[in-house]
Every structure is written in structure tokens, then in C-alpha cells.
Amino acid sequence: MSFEVHVEGIEVPDDVRSRLTADDVAARLARKDATLWGPEAESEAAIRLGWLDLPTSSRSLVEQLAQLREQLQAEGLDRVVLCGMGGSSLAPEVICRTAGVPLVVLDTTDPGQVAAAMTDLERTVVVISSKSGGTVETDSQRRAFQAAFAEAGLDEGQVGARFVVVTDPDSPLSETAAAMGARAVFLADPTVGGRYSALTAFGLVPSALAGVDVGALLDDAEELAEQLAQPDNPAFELGLVLGAAAAQGRDKLALADTQRGSGIEGFGDWAEQLVAESTGKEGRGILPVVLESATAPGSAADDTLLALVGTDAPPAAPSLAVTGPLGAQFLGWEYATAVAGRVLGINPFDQPNVTESKENTSAILDAGLPDEQPLATIGAIEVRGSGGVLDGVDLSAHDGVALALDALLAAVPDRGYLAVMAYLDRLADASAADLRSALAARTARAVTFGWGPRFLHSTGQYHKGGPQAGAFLQVTGAIGTDLPVPERPFTFGGLQAAQAAGDRKALADRGRPLLHLHLTDRAAGIGQLLAALA
Structure with a gap:
């Protein structure tokens, strides 16, 4: 085809x-003419066009990965967990879902989802994937898996052999991989940006180890490349x-x-x-x-x-x-x-606003979470708001949650959009995704849905740098059992809360309407939200 x-x-x-x-x-x-997007974009474009060569330049990976998979399978390591964010995780997830092969994708800081991924350790190999090598989510996940393998009785050499690393040359992660004795390290093409990296080692390594014929992917891409x-x-x-x-x-x-x-x-x-x-x-x-x-x-x-x-x-x-x-x-x-x-007239290769929420998160981890008292607690939902979204709303009414949601929908500008941002467990709390269609049925405006923090590596750029025509619903949830991040002064739950708070600050600084609903009981709160929209 x-x-x-x-x-x-x-x-x-x-x-x-x-x-x-x-x-x-x-x-x-x-x-690969870097002048196509104007003089201001030229320097960035000059180091971001390597994706055009990937149908041929990635060929050398195919046999290497086949041999590595065979080696892992012979040792009984047939469960692949991918720790990565954004461009490091989205392509492998699509590749494996389409091929029908199992791959555990861990692109979250939710402690429940992280803990659920750290099972079946006796048959697990972990792919740590980060272009920059400094992604806080991925670094935290790596630390948690290293500790879990050690607690399961593996010695230092055996622990290192459970990791395969994908990163850019000379990144901090390449040094960490050497220090921990990772089984294999794949250095990706540094002239390919993360979101264009589907056919680099970032997309191919976890997919091939999970059992996908990645050579066929390259064949199909090469057929198109010949026409471009x-x-x-x-x-x-x-x-x-x-x-x-x-x-x-x-x-x-x-x-x-x-x-x-x-x-x-x-x-x-x-x-x-x-x-x-x-x-x-x-x-x-x-x-x-x-x-x-x-x-x-x-x-x-x-x-x-x-x-x-x-x-x-x-x-x-x-x-x-x-x-x-x-x-x-x-x-x-x-x-x-x-x-x-x-x-x-846009440079398609930079992402000037992505670091803002990251910097906010770092500052909050250092200083502590802001003291944000709820305006009301209604059933299993604590209600907060900023940007004027709740001005004049009677939250004491029996249908206070529905009124808050109505106010948010009314705040969406003409030709604007509503973004739902759920800092929850996308497996255990999967029904939260139903909020998108439920809200979209109530408005003529576009409604998006993103799982936090993974959307920060995706639509987060658009939220801050695109048209300032968005209204935002952030949903957070109480944590049952938190999980420490080894050798770090925060837990996964603390990191997740700081990321949500950092993103709230980025939106508040722009004066955007934001409704923050915190679920004191996740299942009950999601049910309450969907009922309010029914």
C-alpha cells in the first residue's frame, strides 16, 4: 500500500x-535545505533535518536489534518496559499497538502507574530513552527500576544488564549508562529532533525488542522517501x-x-x-x-x-x-x-516554550507546593480556579460542580479551545478520558485531552506558545500509596503534584481561564464529573 x-x-x-x-x-x-523557513530559523533547521535520511541511515540498527532481542529472549527476558517521554515514547507505542505486540510504556510520574510497571521483574528488560539525557521523569523511573531489581536480589552487574539505553551522543544519560553497566547503549542521530525521531533508535529499539519487524517500517518509509x-x-x-x-x-x-x-x-x-x-x-x-x-x-x-x-x-x-x-x-x-x-511562516523545529513548566516544576520542588485552599469541596471534588473562571459562580449550590464546568465552557473564547489535562493514572483512571467527548458534546469549540505530565512534552508547547485562546481543565487526584524516587529528595507523588502546579502557574501567568478539580477519591470523583456532564 x-x-x-x-x-x-x-x-x-x-x-x-x-x-x-x-x-x-x-x-x-x-x-535538507535549512534556508526554507527564513534566516531566523536557519541555524536550528541546519541541525534538525536528519530525519529525511532515516529510511536508509537507520538500516544498520535492524540486525543489531534482532541479535539483541534473540539474546534477551534466550535469557527469559521477554517483557519490555519503555521509560520515556514525548518523542521517546509516542512512536514506539503506536508501532507496537499497530503490530499487536506488547510493550509497557511508562511515560508518567503517577506513583500508581509506576508501581504497576515494576512487576514481573524476573522477565523484564527496561529501555531508558531520553534525547537530552536529563528528563526528570525518565531519570526518576530509571532510579526506581534499579532499586527494584536490587531489592529482587540481582547484583550490580545483573542490574545493569537489565537496561538498554537510547540517548544522544555525549548526553548525561550516556555517561550514566556506562557507569551502571547497561547491557546496550544506542546513540541516536543528534540531527533529529525528538518529535521527528520515530524512525531513529528512539522508535526502533523498544519496538524491535518487543518483537516488531522494524525493517518493514523502514522499507515502507523508503518507498515514500524516493518521491519526496x-x-x-x-x-x-x-x-x-x-x-x-x-x-x-x-x-x-x-x-x-x-x-x-x-x-x-x-x-x-x-x-x-x-x-x-x-x-x-x-x-x-x-x-x-x-x-x-x-x-x-x-x-x-x-x-x-x-x-x-x-x-x-x-x-x-x-x-x-x-x-x-x-x-x-x-x-x-x-x-x-x-x-x-x-x-x-513558522519554524517547525524549535520548541521555545517547553522548558517553562519544567523550570516551574524545579522551583516548586525546591520551595514546596503552593498553599492553594479549595473554594469548595463538593462530594469527592475540591474546586479551585484562576483567570476569573469562577467569578460569580455559586459553588454552594447543590450542582456546584456542574456550574463550575458550565462556567469553564462559557470561558472558551470564540474560535478557541478547551484543554483537559489529567494528572492521573492513564491505566487505572482510564475513564477520565471520557471527559473529552462529554465536554465536546456541550460546546461548539474544540476540546482536547492529555494525560499529565506526558502532554507537557507535546501539546504543552501549543498551550503556551500558540494562540492564547485556550481555557483549561486540570484534574489531579489523591494518591493512595506514594513511591520514593531513590536518592532524590522527592517522591513520585510529589513530583507529579509539582508538575501540575508548575503548569498551573504557566497558564495563570498568561491569565488563561483555568478550573482545577482535585479528586479526593479518584474513581468517585471521575464518576461525579461524568455525571455532572451527562
Whole structure:
């Protein structure tokens, strides 16, 4: 199956198409011309275009990974846990879900989810994956697994042999890997940014160890790569449509898997990071909205372009459909995002606002959590708010939670969006994800959903750097049993709370409407929220 794009109801203006064609953008991008996005972006782009070579440059990994998997299997290590955030975890999760092979993805600081991953240790190998090598979540997870293996009776050498590390050359993690005696260290191409890294070691190592034929991914990507210099290639067309639609006011991209044809599962979660982090800056950008299905609430708003992955039949206009195998989808959407950046006048390779919440978290870990008393406690929910969202709301009423949610929905600006940010356990508290469709059914505006802190490495850039037209619902929850982070002065629960508080501060500093609901009992609180929206 080849990579193809089918468009319904979106016209690329002649001047946009002719300008990019006259500038030979397709061919220049294929040959990694860093000048495409203007002089201010050139220095960053010059060190961020290695993803175009990956269909061939990653070939050397295939045999290495096959041998390593065979070695691990012979030792009874058949359970793979991936500790990584953002670009280090989203692609492997899609790859393995699509292939139907098990992979435990740990991209959280929730102590319950971390503890649940530290089971079956006798058959577990852990992939520690961090481009910078200093990601606090990943470092904390590594420490917890090292301690757990030691407590299970493994000596120092045996503990090190349970780890495979993926990082950039000369990162702090490469030094840590050597010190701990990691079984294998894979140094990824430093000229590839995290969100473009699906076909680097970050995407391929955990997937191959879990049992995916990663060579086939590269084969499918290479077939598309051979077309990318042509001005009529499908990835170029996709980029033109994404950029033109956003420029025409359809700056929300609703993404849905059809699970037909390609059988790809969970692609929207990966594409969400790619598009949001690449375009959400300078007060502009395309906001991805991952839908539960093609007909879910939010698929047909007047500022939304619906994109279906896995079918060649677009529904009613305006929409597009993208077919092709997963390896080609990765490369095609990366190329298209770079083209859309050119159309919108945005550097698609930097992420200027990502560090803000990280810095806030670090300061809160040092100084302690802020004293934020609830305005009301209603059932299993403590209610707080900022940015004026609860001004005039009578929280003492019997339906105070419903009134608070109504006030938040009313605070979403025209052509704006509502972001639900759940700092919970995405396995044990999975029903919290139902909040997205429940809220979307109540408003004509786009509603997104993200699990914290993983969305901080994804849509978090858009929230801070994109159009300041968002309203925010943050949901946190009481912790049953906390988990220490070895050799650190905080616990996983403390880190999670600091990350949530740091993100609240970043949004409050922008004056954005924010409703913070803390669940004193997670299951009861989620049920109470969904009932209030019913």
C-alpha cells in the first residue's frame, strides 16, 4: 500500500501553491535545505533535518536489534518496559499497538502507574530513552527500576544488564549508562529532533525488542522517501492542505484512526505531538484534536479540518484521508509538517516554550507546593480556579460542580479551545478520558485531552506558545500509596503534584481561564464529573 492523500472541500490558494512550487520547496526540503523557513530559523533547521535520511541511515540498527532481542529472549527476558517521554515514547507505542505486540510504556510520574510497571521483574528488560539525557521523569523511573531489581536480589552487574539505553551522543544519560553497566547503549542521530525521531533508535529499539519487524517500517518509509523531491508528491500536498486550511481559519486538526485498511492504532497521539509542538508558537499554530472516532463530538466544527488515517474515502467536506503503511505515515506527516511550517511562516523545529513548566516544576520542588485552599469541596471534588473562571459562580449550590464546568465552557473564547489535562493514572483512571467527548458534546469549540505530565512534552508547547485562546481543565487526584524516587529528595507523588502546579502557574501567568478539580477519591470523583456532564 502506498502513501496517498485524498482531500475533500479544501482548496489550496493558487498563490500559495505557485509560490511554493516556484521556490522548489519539495526538492529543497528533500535535500535538507535549512534556508526554507527564513534566516531566523536557519541555524536550528541546519541541525534538525536528519530525519529525511532515516529510511536508509537507520538500516544498520535492524540486525543489531534482532541479535539483541534473540539474546534477551534466550535469557527469559521477554517483557519490555519503555521509560520515556514525548518523542521517546509516542512512536514506539503506536508501532507496537499497530503490530499487536506488547510493550509497557511508562511515560508518567503517577506513583500508581509506576508501581504497576515494576512487576514481573524476573522477565523484564527496561529501555531508558531520553534525547537530552536529563528528563526528570525518565531519570526518576530509571532510579526506581534499579532499586527494584536490587531489592529482587540481582547484583550490580545483573542490574545493569537489565537496561538498554537510547540517548544522544555525549548526553548525561550516556555517561550514566556506562557507569551502571547497561547491557546496550544506542546513540541516536543528534540531527533529529525528538518529535521527528520515530524512525531513529528512539522508535526502533523498544519496538524491535518487543518483537516488531522494524525493517518493514523502514522499507515502507523508503518507498515514500524516493518521491519526496517531486513537486506533486503526496506528503507535499498534505503539508499544503494543512497550512492552507489553518491560514483559512481551520486551525484545529481533528485526527481519527479508522482502523480500516492500514490497521494503524493510536496514530493520533503521535501526530498530536508532531503538529502541536512544531506549529504552536509565536501566537499561531495548528491544534491537533485526537478523536475517539471519525464521528465523535468535535469532528465537524467550523474551525476544524477532519483528518482520517487508514481510509481513502474522506467523509463530508472539509476533510482529508491519508492511507499508507505506518513507516510511510511517519515520514509523510513529518515532511508535511515541515511544509505546513513554511506555509504558516513558522519554524517547525524549535520548541521555545517547553522548558517553562519544567523550570516551574524545579522551583516548586525546591520551595514546596503552593498553599492553594479549595473554594469548595463538593462530594469527592475540591474546586479551585484562576483567570476569573469562577467569578460569580455559586459553588454552594447543590450542582456546584456542574456550574463550575458550565462556567469553564462559557470561558472558551470564540474560535478557541478547551484543554483537559489529567494528572492521573492513564491505566487505572482510564475513564477520565471520557471527559473529552462529554465536554465536546456541550460546546461548539474544540476540546482536547492529555494525560499529565506526558502532554507537557507535546501539546504543552501549543498551550503556551500558540494562540492564547485556550481555557483549561486540570484534574489531579489523591494518591493512595506514594513511591520514593531513590536518592532524590522527592517522591513520585510529589513530583507529579509539582508538575501540575508548575503548569498551573504557566497558564495563570498568561491569565488563561483555568478550573482545577482535585479528586479526593479518584474513581468517585471521575464518576461525579461524568455525571455532572451527562
